[in-house]
Amino acid sequence: MDLDARIKLAAYAHFAETGRGPIPAEVARRSGTDVATVLDAYPRLRAQRLLLLEADGASIRMAPPFSGVPTPFVVSVGGTRYYANCAWDALGIPAALHEQATVQSHCEQSGEPLRLNVGRSGPEPSPWLFHCLVPAAKWWDDIVFT
Amino acid sequence: MVFFRSEERAQDWCVAQGHTLRPLVRMDQLWALATTWYATRLQADSRRPKPEEMRSIFTGLGLTGDFWDPRSDTFG
Numbered sequence: 001m002d003l004d005a006r007i008k009l010a011a012y013a014h015f016a017e018t019g020r021g022p023i024p025a026e027v028a029r030r031s032g033t034d035v036a037t038v039l040d041a042y043p044r045l046r047a048q049r050l051l052l053l054e055a056d057g058a059s060i061r062m063a064p065p066f067s068g069v070p071t072p073f074v075v076s077v078g079g080t081r082y083y084a085n086c087a088w089d090a091l092g093i094p095a096a097l098h099e100q101a102t103v104q105s106h107c108e109q110s111g112e113p114l115r116l117n118v119g120r121s122g123p124e125p126s127p128w129l130f131h132c133l134v135p136a137a138k139w140w141d142d143i144v145f146t
Numbered sequence: 147m148v149f150f151r152s153e154e155r156a157q158d159w160c161v162a163q164g165h166t167l168r169p170l171v172r173m174d175q176l177w178a179l180a181t182t183w184y185a186t187r188l189q190a191d192s193r194r195p196k197p198e199e200m201r202s203i204f205t206g207l208g209l210t211g212d213f214w215d216p217r218s219d220t221f222g
Contacts, residue, residue, distance in 0.1 A: 005190045012188055049194050065184050086147035091173075091180035096187045108148040109159035122177040130171040131156050132147045136200065136216040146147060 006031040007041045008050055011063055016097060019082045021060040021068030052143060062143070065092030074104045086146070087130050094118045168213055175207050 001009075010030035014022035022030075024038045031038070039058060045051040052062035060068045062085050067073075073084035075093040077100070084090040087105065094101035103116040103123075108131075117124045134146045150156040153170055160167040171179075182203050186192040195203060197216040204214040 001190045009188070009190055016188060065180070065187070087149045088147045088176060088179060088183075091176055092184040092187075095177070095180040096184040098185070105149050107151040107155055109150060109155040109162075112151050114149050114151075116173070118177075123173045126173045127152065128173060129150045129153060129156060130147065130173070130176045131150055132168055132171075133165055135168075135213045136204070139216075 003031075003033070003037070004041050004044055007033065007038055008045055011045075011051065011060060012066070015063055015066040015068075015082070017080075019066075019080045021063070021066070024058050049140060049143075065089030065096055072105055076102045076104070085143075088132075091118060091123065094120075169209065169211070171209070175209070178207055179203070 007027060010027045011022055013030060014020070014026055024035045027033075027038045028035050042051060042053055042057060046053055050063065051060055052064075053059065054061050054068075062068065065084050065088075067083040067085045067089070069083065071083045071085065073086060073090040075082040075084055075090055077094065077097055082093050084093050084103075090103045090105060094103075098120060100120060101118045103114065103118060105114045105116075106112060107114065107128075114128055116126055116128065132146070134141075139146045150159065150170070156170060157167055159165075182195065200216040201214075204210065204216075
């Protein structure tokens with residue numbers, strides 16, 4: 001496994017195990033490297049759209065489907081709570097973890113709460129809908145807005 | 147990328163916000179997208195779908211038209 005893959009997996013493993021984003025020292029520990037090596041790899045992982053970094057270049061805003069900051073898309077798996085980046089990623093977390101989950105969010109128009117049970121083969125039948133304002137070709141122009 | 151309780155709610159929100167209503171996606175379609183994008187994300191060799199793969203995935207789910215065309219989605 002190449003270095004960038006080790007660092008990516010280390011960051012993602014921390015999200016998967018804790019529901020929170022790792023600091024660079026934690027990624028270094030998990031990947032058997034050092035902080036400078038981790039920080040050097042982060043822009044390359046950003047270029048592959050596997051990480052979105054904060055302005056400090058060290059804090060992970062997104063490791064899709066995981067969010068490093070609280071959002072209105074909360075996913076519960078066992079006793080761990082995760083924040084997803086968006087509605088798509090809210091289903092992406094149980095898909096990535098291959099675990100049953102409960103997604104909690106709301107209707108963007110009415111505020112009505114959504115509580116969606118997701119099994120290993122998909123969500124329970126639901127009339128709720130997903131909507132994205134931004135065309136696919138523009139998603140990463142401003143992925144936080146998307 | 148948000149949830150709506152119904153198409154009517156989505157329409158109302160777009161009118162109120164001055165946005166164009168985009169194609170709405172069912173939960174079973176969204177699950178297919180989520181698994182395609184993320185089922186291998188915790189593996190070493192995982193990667194995002196490339197534009198041609200994205201187009202094929204969307205078409206297979208009935209998500210067609212310019213909105214779903216990732217042709218300018220280049221990878222850095």
